[in-house]
Amino acid sequence: MIESISNLWSIPLLVMIPIFATIIVNLLFNRNKAIKYISLISALSLVVITLLSPYGFQWFTGQPALNPNTLTFTFDASIPAWRMALEFYFGPLQQALIFVMALILVLVIGIATNGLTKNQGPYIGMIFLLFASAAIIVMVNDLYHLWIGVEIGSLVVAGVVAASGEGISQKAALKYTFFSALSGAGLAIALALILGLTGYSNISDAIRYIQTTNLNGMSSILYVAFGFFTLSWIYAGGLVPIHPLKSEVYGAAFPHGTAMLQTQSKLMLVAIGLVMLRLFGSLPFAREVMLSISVLTMMLGVVMALLQTDLRWILAYLIVSHSGLVTVGISLGTYDALVGGLFQAVNDVLYMSVLLLGCEAVYYLGNGTSTKTAAGIAKKAPWLALAVVLGTFAASGIPPFNGFQSEIILIQSALKVGLPEVAVVILILSVTTFIALFRAIYSIFLRPADTTHLVVSGLIPSEAQEVGKETPIPRGLYLSLAILVVITLILGVYPDLVIRFLTPVAQAVSIPWYP
Amino acid sequence: MIELSASFMVVAYIMVVGITIGAIAALLQKDLLRAAFISGAESIALAFLFQALLAPDLGLTQAIVGTVLLPGIIIVGIFKTRRTEEE
Amino acid sequence: MVSVDSLYDKIKRWTVEFVGGRGYSNQMTGYMTGELQTAVFTLILASLFRIFSIPLAIVLLIAVVAAILYFAPMIVHIERESSNDLNRVLFWVVIYFAIIIAVTLWGR
């Protein structure tokens, strides 16, 4: 036994710093200044840790491998000698995803500590816990911690949504928690089935056992496990049957809270999707099922987004439909498609955050975010209008922005595996995104303000939003919008900045597509 | 170590039937307080099954959590809202 | 004098009809676009079945065209079915789960 393998220092920090920050901030409760500094410092330290950390493992109950030279990559299913290893792995993919999430965390906390006045401590704490749960799920390589991460994440999502304090958000939180109870139980059953079938909780071990052992009578158990896994996957990302609940969650939270929520759910989607691809990717019809779920999600999400009249709800449905784009890449499972899907996850998080923070800024101008009540904001806040329009361009895949780069990879990979229909669906999705967003943007930003009363007079009164007082948009919001827009532009021009972090995973996980 | 004698199996049968009937009965009550108590009684049978499946630590935990903590939380909820199911 | 409607009049009446009692609003453009999108998406989805067998895809395409014409404002149905009522979502989830298990077991 070689003892030279040591645990990595950064993985426990990435999980523990958010948890400690949660506890401290929760105890401070309403001392807003102290909360602001402590939370900003810990969020910034998370960014620095992800940037500086080397790649490596963290084991809880693992046994050392016989030959450390074979330990190249956890997503490679051929690691020998890990028995019952509860294991975390920090690699290039994890670095890229967690770095983006930490960046969003800093911006969101900067906005939330300025905007909120009541019960700030618990709210900031829950945002930190969102980070912790997503970091656990992205780094994890055993089923046990995967399940724990999903459970923590679902409870915290309910908390963040209910924190916005309206009736609709409490209802959304209750519905989401009920469903999370169901899907958490499903994931536990899947865990039990895989454990009973293989005897391993480590995912790499389980995969090796499934690939090398003849499961003749027992393989139908694997299909049932696949079904339960799919249940928790659609729950984590809000894929098709859950899209009403998930979009309600996105729409009912504060927009800056939604920026963090969608980041967490995209990361969970990527991580659980990769686990499913590795465990079940070679089963017949498994990837077809995943692909059909993602195509349906893209379609229903974007069609429902077209029907909304509130920028908040349009964004909520668009986030759901764009997570369909991520899962198309993962469920196709070839090298190109995986690179495209993972890159799309990163891009999606960035440009949707631009739009969500823009939506938050529209709130400060008083008339709500409905297309019926808000108007003429481009005159009051021209830079805000510019940022939102640029975010729309990025979301609908217009060339100098990052959305274009990942969508073109996805379209090419769909064509390469011989599914031009999927490519057409992706194209239609990006065009329709533009239509759905620009309808709202025209009404809110570009329509002259004085015609508002004509539209309002035709309204059902209960639908009209309360008209608040106009407050100046804080500088921090403009700064974070500028940072995000610049990042989307840079990634659009130099996509290799991110793609080189994603290629090792894509190489290790990819499975050729047999039509 | 528990010897699985015939009388033990009889008790196990009773417990399994008790779990099922208790679960259904808890969901059919009109009085929510009674439903909470019945679900607590159901989890005593569950604790026995855990014990029989050679996991005594789980049996103890389930006996405490299932009979005191979970019905307690629900009873708090009932006292803060209302006791009977409305039509 | 018998008025003869042109095709334009018929289509206009039909489209105005299905946004129904809500009257004119800026939602209408969304409904129109959504209807067209749904039709195109369903056709594409039906044609995806050619990866299983080509005759099935042809039959499905014809059936889908018939279904689109029959359920004419499809968008209304879609909006109603993707409601945020908890029980309806749970019902769909159970059905979905059954379909997933059935399809994967069939593939074995």
Next chain:
Amino acid sequence: MIEVTIQLLSFFAAAALVIIGITGMLFLDNLIKKIIAFILLSDGVNLMLVAVGYVEGGIVSILLPGMSPSEFASKAILVFPVGIVLTNIVISVSTTAVLVALVIMLYRRYGTLKSSKVLKEERR
């Protein structure tokens, strides 16, 4: 004829609990009843996990003095499901607490526990 073991019995009880729980969550109208149904569901999942780890004629997974590790490994029940179930019990308690808190908040706002009134669909 299949010999009825305690493991098989537990699987039946677990299946009954899971089915009753899911049915209750789907078809019962009262929110508190839904929560009780969720508790039953998670109980069923726990029972199933423990039954997966059971070894016929095995021993409790405690390494007693004078027992060799190989003998222990061959006879003891699987330890891992027990750990999972312990976690699941805790998780179900916390989920129940969150659900009850949300139900209380919604009751204060709407004055009813009927999910067909509180959680009815809304048009936006």
